[in-house]
Amino acid sequence: MVHPATVLAEIDQQFPESLARLFDLLRFPSVGTDPAHAKDCRAAARWLVAELTGMGFKAGLRQTTGQPLVVGSYEPPGGGRLPHILFYGHYDVQPADPLELWTSPPFEPRIRKGKSGKDAIFARGACDDKGQLMTFLEASRCWLKVHGSLPFRLTVMIEGDEEGDTSHIDSFLKANARDFPVDAAFICDTEMWDPRTPAINTRLRGCIGIEVTVKGPKIDLHSGLYGGPVRNPIKVLSAVLAAMHDRRGRITIPGFYDGVKPIPAKLRRQWAGLKFPAKKFLGDVGLAIPAGEQGYSALEQMWARPTAEVNGIFGGYRGVGSKTVLPAEATAKLTFRLVEGQDPVKIRKAFKAFVKDRLPPDCKASFIEDGGDSRGIAVSEDTPWIRAAKAALKDEFGREAVLVGGGFSIPVVESFKTHLKVDSLLVGFSGADDSAHSPNEKYDVDSFRHGTRAWARIIAQFAKE
The missing domain is CATH 3.40.630.10 (Zn peptidases)
Structure with a gap:
């Protein structure tokens, strides 16, 4: 040299x-x-x-x-x-x-x-x-x-x-x-x-984005006349999204973790030695209670574990005041952060199947793929x-x-x-x-x-x- x-x-x-x-x-x-x-x-x-x-x-x-x-x-x-x-x-x-x-x-x-x-x-x-x-x-x-x-x-x-x-x-x-x-x-x-x-x-981590819309009745309906017997797409979509994680923060979409490799022990020890201030990290954004996949540190969750996140959810009336309607549809935008070994195409397919498997017979789902597939x-x-x-x-x-x-x-x-x-x-x-x-x-x-x-x-x- x-x-x-x-x-x-x-x-x-x-x-x-x-x-x-x-x-x-x-x-x-x-x-x-x-x-x-x-x-x-x-x-x-x-x-x-x-x-x-x-x-x-x-x-x-x-x-x-x-x-x-x-x-x-x-x-x-x-x-x-x-x-x-x-x-x-x-x-x-x-x-x-x-x-x-x-x-x-x-x-x-x-x-x-x-x-x-x-x-x-x-x-x-x-x-x-x-x-x-x-x-x-x-x-x-x-x-x-x-x-x-x-x-x-x-x-x-x-x-x-x-x-x-x-x-x-x-x-x-x-x-x-x-x-x-x-x-x-x-x-x-x-x-x-x-x-x-x-x-x-x-x-x-790679990233893929997808938008899902659940459709129920053909038009917005009066909640006083139809509330009860009519399905509410917001409730249906919310239930599907809530089912994506179990109580330990693990993603429940079948096949989601296919190809994910364990963190090498040497690297895990080195990351632990960085003494990342997880409490301060949360405190700086106004939070105090750790979330995410249990059994992994904050750094491991951010650097070496995949995630499924809801970035936005909307449907029905969003204007000033109240409007008593049952919405015809509800939409959510999601992104998945992927780690080495995961196949973005398979993840998209698995998520779509996960949603469809949980829909009532009289509801339908449509999807918009947002952006490219980054591994x-x-x-x-x-x-x-x-x-x-x-x-x-x-x-x-x-x-x-x-x-x-x-x-x-x-x-x-x-x-x-x-x-x-x-x-x-x-x-x-x-x-x-x-x-x-x-x-x-x-x-x-x-x-x-x-x-x-x-x-x-x-x-x-x-x-x-």
Whole structure:
């Protein structure tokens, strides 16, 4: 391994220039889901192409069924036998609404003190994901300036649809997999464990959504005339939903746990050693009594166990005052968080059968499938990429990186696994208080600096003396 001291010194010396480049990117209102910002998305993509080209990459835009995809490739001299790394990020951001809750304009980045007292960059996309992706690009830029070449072949892929429809990049990767014969994917879109402790994410839950409507009488009915002998679809649907869990919090849909693997004992012990403050976690949102699947800690429930949740339920009269009706129908929206080994198609089919089996003969159910099928992902904790990242992160932060899970989904990780046949290294430097997707999103200046330095150390793990 080459010691990264000279690169780290370069990162620190030219850090104001790195900040300026990040500010340039943050000024693009690249809201990928809003057609009104299509030009802004394309402008942000072109800016990234120009930056990569200036660093010595062959870069350009690739068309997808959504926003343009930025693709840059770097081939070091004589690099045919070197590892081929894919770095992924996204330039699209969430809408900034409600604008009145921002202290400063969302696309005019500012540095000011955050609640912790640290200097922070406030702007939409500061942590999700422009600040994060720029840590890797700035580390690569400084490495190239100091050493003249990178110690691996590198493809940079930055999309514009991550916050919306992830089927666009999935379709692109499926159609163009042969263009990307890579050995691993690096992704910077996750968090630190705490402000001082780095984390590597090895598990992500998948997600599927479905909407169910139970229909009873052909029209809403007067509850005084029909109440009693007529079935109420809200009562029918509520009973079905209540039957999805037993008293221990276990999901009762037949076949739901097919393929679910037990949590490895070593990993379970490590998670227990994190001493996650479950009582405070609940207290912070106004709760005190633990729920969920009994026999598993809060972290295990969030990171390694599947869930079935009702996200919304409605039917009948919802206006001001009272209206004494028996509704003709009732609807619920649900999402299922899935772990490695579960089949989303089978889960959908099993849920539909579960509902239909519990309907009275004079009621019917219809279903709307909401969004794509995202599978749960688990990465081996002993890949060369994770070993390299653990060593580099310890050198930068002075603490062992912890291996964590994520209850959320990053669908592109599944796409890389399915179409490119590679695992992803998930390392991020944002904090729990960065307000991603919310007003006053921020990214601590120290996060940007240490993130850049950490990537330089990871790069150094692949460089030979």
